[in-house]
Amino acid sequence: EAQVTQNPRYLITVTGKKLTVTCSQNMNHEYMSWYRQDPGLGLRQIYYSMNVEVTDKGDVPEGYKVSRKEKRNFPLILESPSPNQTSLYFCASSAGRPTEAFFGQGTRLTVV
């Protein structure tokens, strides 16, 4: 089954404690991206990757890091989380130039 898998689904953490949200896709897609969703703001792109070892900033990259060492995985790293990063995060993948995107189920992050 074609899918994008994010883990964990829910996470509560404290300010400053480094965390990683994993994302994996099984469709051999080249393009992957991370979004955060906040009430009234829709989805905002954090980072995207067009292929292995190729990443670029989206609209709200501050406070986040990503890596793309393998085609299937695109982890999101928060080196020092802050309460304003409390949000619902989605990973998505698509084949090449933005076409139909497949989304993970989301990670609800709370930073206290």
Place this chain on the structure above:
Amino acid sequence: SQQGEEDPQALSIQEGENATMNCSYKTSINNLQWYRQNSGRGLVHLILIRSNEREKHSGRLRVTLDTSKKSSSLLITASRAADTASYFCATDPRSSASKIIFGSGTRLSIRP
């Protein structure tokens, strides 16, 4: 600033009625997509319309695109309770290397 903005922000209709949602965007695009999101879950792709297309159908969905007005509409005919969700348009701007930009969505509620 957001590329795509949906209108209305919220819509409540009776089951069986048609629902129309609109999306306006600011810059030239390669294509426009519509996604559905059930409460707090990942987005699901509904339909993609390319900039050289004016109308597209998929089941009970009808999407139109007017590039001169920089707008699109999504029509859901004969609505069902299961159509209750948020609907987002997503644009692929020509000015961007590889980005999808989402609007803030329309919340659709279907009353039984």
